Amino acid sequence: MKLIGSYTSPYVRKISVILLEKDIPFEFVNDPPTSAGSKVTEFNPLGKVPALLTDEGEVFYDSPIIVQYLELLNIAPTLLPWEPLEALRVKQIAALADGVTDAAVALVLENRRDASQRNEQWLIRQRGKVLRGLDQLEKYASEGQRLNGESLNVADISVACTLGYLNFRHIAPGWCVERPTLIKLVERLFARESFARTRPS
Ligand SMILES: N[C@@H](CCC(=O)N[C@@H](CS)C(=O)NCC(=O)O)C(=O)O
Numbered sequence: 042m043k044l045i046g047s048y049t050s051p052y053v054r055k056i057s058v059i060l061l062e063k064d065i066p067f068e069f070v071n072d073p074p075t076s077a078g079s080k081v082t083e084f085n086p087l088g089k090v091p092a093l094l095t096d097e098g099e100v101f102y103d104s105p106i107i108v109q110y111l112e113l114l115n116i117a118p119t120l121l122p123w124e125p126l127e128a129l130r131v132k133q134i135a136a137l138a139d140g141v142t143d144a145a146v147a148l149v150l151e152n153r154r155d156a157s158q159r160n161e162q163w164l165i166r167q168r169g170k171v172l173r174g175l176d177q178l179e180k181y182a183s184e185g186q187r188l189n190g191e192s193l194n195v196a197d198i199s200v201a202c203t204l205g206y207l208n209f210r211h212i213a214p215g216w217c218v219e220r221p222t223l224i225k226l227v228e229r230l231f232a233r234e235s236f237a238r239t240r241p242s
Pocket residue numbers: 049050051052074075087088089090091103104105139146
């Protein structure tokens with residue numbers, strides 16, 4: 042199995058963490074999609090990473106689809122509840138975390154533009170998504186059921202990758218203020234080998 046990605050992408054990190062947690066052997070192909078000569082479009086017409094190439098030659102993208110594929114392999118530990126509606130609720134939290142990442146990526150890209158060309162309304166809109174998303178994630182984490190529960194799941198991994206990305210790119214640097222449960226969650230997860238081995242440098 043090959044994981045096509047880049048070391049700094051939080052979506053790619055999510056898949057790497059899941060592969061490591063499940064102890065599935067894989068080859069990491071570092072191919073930042075925006076670099077000259079990238080071959081990512083050969084695997085994903087959208088030109089985005091992650092893309093997963095199976096040993097049978099099939100390609101899966103984007104990250105929630107890859108997560109679903111890896112769960113279908115029935116390799117322990119299972120990272121979604123067995124009951125379909127409960128699994129959907131966990132996936133919704135993972136989607137919320139991905140949405141916060143999407144907004145954070147949009148902020149990073151907009152901030153790279155010349156200050157005179159930045160769209161302030163757009164920046165405010167993206168910051169709103171990040172902050173409201175984090176507030177909702179803090180609520181889920183405090184409930185301790187579908188996020189921050191007893192056994193590791195896809196929502197935990199997605200949220201930790203999102204928060205790792207916020208730290209890495211210095212987006213919403215005060216996110217931990219008044220979000221104590223999220224802090225505890227990421228401290229616990231960042232201590233795992235799967236997260237230590239995939240930390241963006
Ligand atoms: N929804 C996608 C998002 C993937 C994504 O946006 N990846 C970024 C890297 S962080 C990318 O490949 N960007 C290149 C581009 O948008 O052309 C997923 O979950 O896989």
